Amino acid sequence: MHDRSTLDAQAKTYLASLEGKELKNKERAAIPSQDMPSQDAGKRIRNMEEVAQGYTEAQARLESMRCLQCRTAPCIKGCPVAIDIPRFIKHAENGDFAASLAVIKESSLLPAICGRVCPQETQCQETCTLGKMHKDVSKAVSIGRIERYVADLEMERGEAVMPEAAPSTGKKVAVVGSGPAGITAAADLRKAGHEVTLLEAFHKPGGVLVYGIPEFRLPKAIVEQEINNLKKMGVALKTNFLVGRTRKLRDLIEEDGYDAVFIGSGAGLPKFMHIEGENLVGVLSANEYLTRSNLMKAYDEENADTPIIRSKVVAVLGGGNVAMDAARTAVRLGAAKVYIVYRRTEKEMPARVEEVAHAKEEGVEFLLLQSPKRILGDEKQHVRAMEVLSYRLGEPDDSGRRRPVVIEGSEREIPVDTVIVSIGNDSNPLLEKTTDGLLVNKWGNIIINEEDCSTSIDRVYAGGDIVLGAATVILAMGQGRKAAESINARLAREHD
Amino acid sequence: MTIEAPLIAKERRPGQFVILQLDTDYGERVPLTIADADAEKGTITLIFQTVGNSTHRMAVKEPGESIENVLGPLGQPTHIEKFGRVLCVGGGIGTAPLHPIAQGMARAGNELKIIIGARNKELVILEQEMGALADELIVCTDDGSRGRKALVTEPLKELCESWKPDLVVAVGPPIMMKFCAETTRPFGIKTMVSLNTIMVDGTGMCGGCRVTVGGETKFVCVDGPEFDGHLVDFDNMMLRLGTYRAREEDDHHTCHLDLQLEEEHNA
Ligand SMILES: Cc1cc2nc3c(=O)[nH]c(=O)nc-3n(C[C@H](O)[C@H](O)[C@H](O)COP(=O)(O)OP(=O)(O)OC[C@H]3O[C@@H](n4cnc5c(N)ncnc54)[C@H](O)[C@@H]3O)c2cc1C
Ligand SMILES: Cc1cc2nc3c(=O)[nH]c(=O)nc-3n(C[C@H](O)[C@H](O)[C@H](O)COP(=O)(O)OP(=O)(O)OC[C@H]3O[C@@H](n4cnc5c(N)ncnc54)[C@H](O)[C@@H]3O)c2cc1C
Ligand code: SF4
Ligand code: SF4
Ligand code: FES
Numbered sequence: 001m002h003d004r005s006t007l008d009a010q011a012k013t014y015l016a017s018l019e020g021k022e023l024k025n026k027e028r029a030a031i032p033s034q035d036m037p038s039q040d041a042g043k044r045i046r047n048m049e050e051v052a053q054g055y056t057e058a059q060a061r062l063e064s065m066r067c068l069q070c071r072t073a074p075c076i077k078g079c080p081v082a083i084d085i086p087r088f089i090k091h092a093e094n095g096d097f098a099a100s101l102a103v104i105k106e107s108s109l110l111p112a113i114c115g116r117v118c119p120q121e122t123q124c125q126e127t128c129t130l131g132k133m134h135k136d137v138s139k140a141v142s143i144g145r146i147e148r149y150v151a152d153l154e155m156e157r158g159e160a161v162m163p164e165a166a167p168s169t170g171k172k173v174a175v176v177g178s179g180p181a182g183i184t185a186a187a188d189l190r191k192a193g194h195e196v197t198l199l200e201a202f203h204k205p206g207g208v209l210v211y212g213i214p215e216f217r218l219p220k221a222i223v224e225q226e227i228n229n230l231k232k233m234g235v236a237l238k239t240n241f242l243v244g245r246t247r248k249l250r251d252l253i254e255e256d257g258y259d260a261v262f263i264g265s266g267a268g269l270p271k272f273m274h275i276e277g278e279n280l281v282g283v284l285s286a287n288e289y290l291t292r293s294n295l296m297k298a299y300d301e302e303n304a305d306t307p308i309i310r311s312k313v314v315a316v317l318g319g320g321n322v323a324m325d326a327a328r329t330a331v332r333l334g335a336a337k338v339y340i341v342y343r344r345t346e347k348e349m350p351a352r353v354e355e356v357a358h359a360k361e362e363g364v365e366f367l368l369l370q371s372p373k374r375i376l377g378d379e380k381q382h383v384r385a386m387e388v389l390s391y392r393l394g395e396p397d398d399s400g401r402r403r404p405v406v407i408e409g410s411e412r413e414i415p416v417d418t419v420i421v422s423i424g425n426d427s428n429p430l431l432e433k434t435t436d437g438l439l440v441n442k443w444g445n446i447i448i449n450e451e452d453c454s455t456s457i458d459r460v461y462a463g464g465d466i467v468l469g470a471a472t473v474i475l476a477m478g479q480g481r482k483a484a485e486s487i488n489a490r491l492a493r494e495h496d
Numbered sequence: 497m498t499i500e501a502p503l504i505a506k507e508r509r510p511g512q513f514v515i516l517q518l519d520t521d522y523g524e525r526v527p528l529t530i531a532d533a534d535a536e537k538g539t540i541t542l543i544f545q546t547v548g549n550s551t552h553r554m555a556v557k558e559p560g561e562s563i564e565n566v567l568g569p570l571g572q573p574t575h576i577e578k579f580g581r582v583l584c585v586g587g588g589i590g591t592a593p594l595h596p597i598a599q600g601m602a603r604a605g606n607e608l609k610i611i612i613g614a615r616n617k618e619l620v621i622l623e624q625e626m627g628a629l630a631d632e633l634i635v636c637t638d639d640g641s642r643g644r645k646a647l648v649t650e651p652l653k654e655l656c657e658s659w660k661p662d663l664v665v666a667v668g669p670p671i672m673m674k675f676c677a678e679t680t681r682p683f684g685i686k687t688m689v690s691l692n693t694i695m696v697d698g699t700g701m702c703g704g705c706r707v708t709v710g711g712e713t714k715f716v717c718v719d720g721p722e723f724d725g726h727l728v729d730f731d732n733m734m735l736r737l738g739t740y741r742a743r744e745e746d747d748h749h750t751c752h753l754d755l756q757l758e759e760e761h762n763a
Contacts, residue, residue, distance in 0.1 A: 201699050203520050203565040240567040242699060246503050270703040272713055279708060279732050281739050288702035296696070297522055305524035305549055306696075307740040381735050428700050430718060 004037035004053055011058035018065065025068050029130060033139050034063040036354075041361040045331050048215045048299060051358055052116070057095075060149040064093035067141045070129045075143060078127040081478045083107045085124060085143055092146050101150045109184045109481070112155060112222050114474050115148025117213060117321075119352045123474070138353070155225060165234055166193035171491045174199055174258040176243045176431075179207020180473045181264030181464025183226060184480030185487075186235045189262070192488040196235045197258075201242040204295060207266055208465075209473070211295035212287070214325050216332070217355070220294075244434035253459055259494070260487045263446065263455070263462040264480060267470050268428025272421055273317070277375030282309065282383035286316070286326040286422035293329050311418035313337045315386050317372060318422035319349035320470075324356060326420045327364045338364045339414070343371045343391055343404045369393070369404060373411060375419055385413045425470055445469055453483035461487055497554065502538030504530070504568045510596035511574030511690065511722055514540065515698045517565040518553055526550045527695045527717075529593030530569060540568075543592035543621065570698045571721045574665075574688075576600040583661040584630075585648050585676055586612045587668020591621050593690060594667040601665070602629045609659065610634070611651050613672070617642030648672060649679045656683045663688065666725060670734045677725030689725035691716050693733060694740070707733050 011034060021027075037053045038044075044051050055063065067089045075085045084103055091100035104111045118124075124143045125131060131140025171194045175186045178200040190196045204210055206223040231237060243249055243265070252258045270285035272278055289308070292298040298308035314330040316323050319342035330338045340359065342349060345368050349356060360366070369391045378384040390412075394405035427444035439447045439456035446455055446462045453461045463479025465471055504514060508530050517523040532541040546555045557563075574597050582601045586594040591612050602608050610630040614620045615638045627633045634651045635643030644651065648668075655661065656679065664687040666676035673689040680687045693705040693716045700718035707714055710727035714720065 201567065202697065203517055203525075203567070240565050241503075242567060242570070245569055246507060246567070268699070268701045269715065269718075270701075272703070272706075274713070279706070279729075279736065281735055285703035288696055288704040291696050291702050296524070300522070304522045305519075309739070428718075430700060 002035060002038045002040070004056065007035055007037050008056040008058055011056065011062045015058050015062050023065060028066055028068055029133055031062060031066045033066065034059045034142060034145070036142075036145060038358075041363075044216065045362050048332060050219050051216050052354075054152055055145055055149045057149075060092055060097075060146055061095060063142050064089045064146055066130060067093070068129055074127040074129060075124045075141070078124040079107075079143075080123065080472075080474050081107045081481070083124075083147075088150070089141065089143070089146060092150060097150045097153050100146075101154055104147060104150065108474070108477065109187055110180060110226060110473070110477055111147050112151035113180070113209065113218065113226070114477070115144045115146075115151055116218055117352075117472075118144050118474050119321075119472060120144040121353050155222065163187070163191050163233065165190050168195070169193040169491060169495055171195065171259045171495070172197070172257060173487060173491075174243075174252050174256075174261045175264065176249075176261060177201075177207060177264040177266055177464070177466075178205035178227070178237070179209060179264055179266050179464060179476060181266075181476040181480040181483075182207065182262070183230065184477045185262045185264060185463070185484045186230055187233065188481055188484035189487060190230070190233050190235050192484075192491075194259075194488075194491065198230065198235055198237045199241040199243055200237065200239045202295065203239050205237060205239060207264075211291045212322065212325070214290065214294055214329055216328065217325065242430075244430045249431060249435040249438070249460065250457075258459075259491055260459045260461065262453075262480070262483050262487065263431065263460065263466060264464040264476065265428060265431060265466045267425040267465040268430075269426040270421065271424050271426055273372065273423060275372060275374050277377060277383070278421075280375055280377040280381055280383050282311075282417055283375060283419045283421065284309065286318070286322045286420050287425070289326050289420050290322070290329060293333070299329075299333060308333065309418055311335045313339075313416045314418045314420060315339045315341050315367075315372070315414065315416045316420045316422055317341050318424070319344070319351060320422065320424070321351045321355060323420075323422040324351045324359050324364075326422055328355075328359055328362055330418070330420070331362050331364065335418075339367050339416070340364055341367045341370055341372060341386075341388060343369065344401075345369060345393065348401060367414075371404075371406075372419075376413070383417055383419055385415045386419060387411055387413050425465075427466060427469070431466075443469060452486035453479060454486065497544065497557070498539050498541045499563060499566065500538055501540050501566050501568070504566065505533045505538050505540050506535045508533050508540065508569035509573030510576060510600040511593075512569035512571050513593075513698075513721065514542070514566055514568030515570060515695065516542075516550075516554070516563055516567075518550060518563060520564050523564065524550045525696060525698065526554075527570070527692065527698060529690075529692075529721075531592040531595055533596075543589065545589040567698065570717055572719070574600060574722055576604050578605045580606065580662040581659060582606040582608050583652070583655055583659070583664045584608065584610045585652055585664065585666040585668070586610070586622075586626070587648055587666070587672035588614055588619060589621070590668030590672070590690075591626070594665065595622055595625060597665055597667070597690075598626060598629050607631060609655060609661070611636070611648050611655075613637070613646075613648035613668070614642075615639065647675070649675050652676055652679050656680055656685060661685060664725075665689075670730055670737065673725060673728075674730035674734075677728070677730070681726055687725035688722050689728060690721045691723060691728065691733065692721065694737060707736075 088103035125140040128140035296306035390410035391404035393402040461483040464476035636646040696702040705716040708729040
């Protein structure tokens, strides 16, 4: 049941029955968890608009009433940036949404985004007492949805309170990359009064938020608004600027006079499986597919110059958020059949539970405990089929996960015309290759001092996916914050 | 086409390219090699062939107009040093990206010979510039309308026998580079080629530009564009270049008419 007006009416009725009552924990726990209003699956597969439409006011308040205001607040420990969750929810329960948002903003800069894309079920909501009581994490307080509601409200009213920048310090800081790590660092550095320049390789800022995560999950207008807020604060933005090529990292400090640099350049280099047939026409990385569709707007065939492959039967390899996004994009681009092919079971899938559910509703078929052996081509070397092998779960490995073991002789062919590879990224080697003395680990991730995000080069700090490997928006944001704090402290010392 | 891009003009080295985009919302990202640059004036020169929608729109730009986005310089610069005898081979528009490489090779003190090939005399470019750099310049056309009537591989083979170059650099259409590499292989002469695959970001993020070199997957935009021609899987590269061909041809069809009308109108 996801129709917005029905859900709203139900919430209002329930809310009215509680009005004026002093609620006991038992009564709070008895309030039904509020479903997210969303576009009907049959309709949304024909558009790019956001699937989850957001709570109504009554729903947001009612959901907030479910929170038990636990003294120990285990939810806070689940949030990577330790938002004071019970406090923001209390304000929301009382209908004081501005105060609620102010509490969130003490710790997180991008609540409209995190409320949408955080894997809540493994973070704040995993540890929630209410979920534990119901023995079902999906019955936990919907912290992310409430967070999204209060953040959207501010955006809708267009009354974003811009943090004031402190008086100029005369110091210059460059921020490399405009994903969540870069956006957050830029805002916090600017607040401290430094002159901040955001350098972005692409023609549009936002990082994965614009080129990776599709419109139907995170509207680009939200990211744009965050970038505009930065500009209003006085952050300068230079697009089409690839640090390492357009300018060397060291030159930013040695020649251009930046006092510090923050690197938030994200992941890069999609991984391939190295199996037979991987270079046939019709095999591509999820990054390429999503970039064409999102950033280059190839889904809009009328207007966009960039082409995208139009497929009938698609196999997406992998089980993460990226795989779900690619599969659901393929559905929207008109594929008649889309498979997710994953080596383990649904329980092990790293994707957000909500995205998996949405993908299923949209008709994506999950081929679990299966993995491709090779990809087969036709006489023109175009993909015609994929041969998969079945697996079963064997003994747990060192990490405690049960290792998939191949079932010999289980080969079978599934006819497909497109294979989208989504099995993760290696790190982008560009900065390391073009910068003497920038130390990286064996996976190519920049090595930092965990305490202050400093790298092996003086005045250079780093955070986000380039340090963590593929991580999450909130973790990238958290590191951007931490790095900005250390840069601010250091520049303040030098200022005196 | 010469455009103002001071930072790129200053940083660029032979062998590198840029990515242009004519419209931030809907434009396609088009990679083009930097044919020449003037660091003092802050300009770069690009020479291109009008093949699809974007290059057509670029071709009708007037002096003084601007291009929305230019990113670069991208790719690894050519490895230039004194090799001894260097033979540069340019095919068609590939002669343009070859020019800065030839310049660099001459400057590094190499003995330099150049072969340029084109379908006919109208398509021979940079003949004078190349002539000025080389100890010997051989021009050939498929139809014999200029220079020798031959494919570039003919004089290439002869020079491999008689002059015995230490290095061959071949830039042009994939099929030409493939046959150049096949020509030099029996002589064991190292042959560098410059690949122009499909690209989106040009920064190593999408994997669209991948090619197989010596059995390994390489990304042309960050690992290249130059590779050892004897190791490149040209057949697969040509195949993948055709991925979006049907759609491009469609576009080209309508757009060509539109633009012809526009050109007539402007004339
Ligand atoms: C399809 C997809 C779906 C995802 N879904 C989720 C989700 O649901 N929830 C979640 O929490 N996380 C999700 N993630 C992961 C999340 O998006 C990333 O962890 C996060 O964006 C990392 O942020 P970042 O700032 O480190 O880098 P990015 O967002 O990658 O931004 C880096 C930016 O730096 C630019 N850049 C790179 N190199 C240079 C250079 N040399 N010079 C200048 N600029 C440069 C890039 O162009 C890019 O814009 C998803 C990722 C993808 C790809
Ligand atoms: C590194 C690189 C950079 C590039 N940069 C640019 C750029 O800056 N701008 C741009 O517009 N395009 C660029 N391109 C695109 C590309 O050069 C052209 O699309 C391509 O050269 C087609 O040109 P053409 O039609 O004139 O060639 P054709 O006329 O088809 O061929 C040119 C010559 O190649 C030789 N040749 C052809 N076929 C064979 C064969 N089977 N065996 C032996 N020799 C053969 C012949 O001598 C012929 O005369 C670049 C390409 C590369 C490789
Ligand atoms: S930022 Fe993410 S993890 Fe933290 S409270 Fe919000 S949704 Fe939960
Ligand atoms: S753990 Fe759950 S119920 Fe307890 S304070 Fe946090 S959100 Fe509320
Ligand atoms: S063009 Fe995208 S990785 Fe090379």
